[in-house]
Amino acid sequence: MTIASIGTSPPSLSDDLFRKIVTEMEDGIIVLDERGVILFCNASVEDLFLHAPESLVGQPLEVVLPPRSRKNHHQHLSGFANGPADARYMGSRNSFIVGYRADGTEVNLGATILRMLTEDGLIFVAVLRDLTERHGYQYQLEQLANTDPLSGLNNRRAFTNLASRHIARCREIHAPVSLTLFDVDHFKSINDRYGHDIGDTVICEFANLLKSATQAGDLLARWGGEEFILLMPEANLVRSGAIAEMVRRNVQVLEFGQPNGLNLRITVSAGVICSTEADETLDNMIRRSDHALYAAKEGGRNRVTLAGPRQTLAALA
Structure with missing residues (x-):
């Protein structure tokens, strides 16, 4: 040598x-x-x-x-x-x-x-x-640990870690940050009637639809089961509500499950909140968004409910 x-x-x-x-x-x-x-x-x-x-x-x-x-x-x-x-x-x-x-x-x-x-x-x-x-190899392990294996989106762990950084940056520049929880309506009945393979197809197709509605800088994740979460830095309630409503309308008119020979019609509900308070935590934002989602479900599903800073609820559909 x-x-x-x-x-x-x-x-x-x-x-x-x-x-x-x-x-x-x-x-x-x-x-x-x-x-x-x-x-x-x-x-x-x-x-x-x-x-x-x-x-x-x-x-x-x-x-x-x-x-x-x-x-x-x-x-x-x-x-x-x-x-x-x-x-x-x-x-x-x-x-x-x-x-x-x-x-x-x-x-x-x-x-x-x-x-x-x-x-x-x-x-x-x-x-x-x-x-x-x-x-x-380390990167691959981190990707596996942070990715939902079915939808390919961030999982809850990754979302929680990344969302805190996005929120902190918005606080520094005094910008709003919005959070939306989406839930596929009557998803259990899809699994019960057609099987979990069809349910998995619906989850993947809805995840792809959500990805198409997001922009660079947004943070999207599968929150668990049929629930998905979207964080939009520097987005006010009007803008985030409009995005959620666009998703809801698109889901309502599209057919799901076609790769499996089906033409399923599904709907989604969403709870949207906007945070401007410097001391509001991510946990509290999620609680408020979940409360708004619950209101959308109780109001008949297939709707978007907005929650103002004082938790005043307003339905878009």
Whole structure:
């Protein structure tokens, strides 16, 4: 395995021991001087960055950093050089640093960076590991944990986590945020009469209809069973109510279950609220929306009920 270097190898290790380490290690190793110039790199670096090792020696480290990261690189290096610790660890299951490859693509890396004072001055030794596969696997696990397997929408867990952030941002800019709960009317009778496979088809078709009615920035999820929830940041009660009414009317005129040879007519009810109070919690918003949905059901179903800030209810249909 080829080793490329300038000058002598790091003085704290014998040449034989150093060569054994670098030739048997799959991780990439880069040695920098205090200016951030590459003094040494092992052959495994080529797998990470698609650069031949000898082509990197003498180059600034910026050559393997994304353009967006190069501006602040020297500041970070200087901070590490003057800091209290002799080692830094970057990259884990939940975070990573980004490398820049010769073909213009990026690679997710974990890094252990050591600071060493030698006879020739201060040097940095970076041991780099490709985390792309690990982070891809982690992303898939997170997607599975946050996605409703039937509808493909966010599940309740994901909605709760994401909604809190949306609400906090709306509070910061003093903007309203609206919440709607949808419920497929008489869904149990669909399952009882046609079977759960047909019920699942209806759920998926209704989820697709809801997705077509949302915009970028809206947060949609399957809340459970035949209930769906929609958060609309910066939307007032008039706008969110109009969206809910559009969904209700579309459902009323469409036929469901066609892939299974059926032409089912269904209806939905919805409870819509708008929050402008800085201290209102997501839980309270959901309670108010659920109360409005209950009113829509009690009022005969196939309708949208709006709840004002003081829980004044008004039906659109």
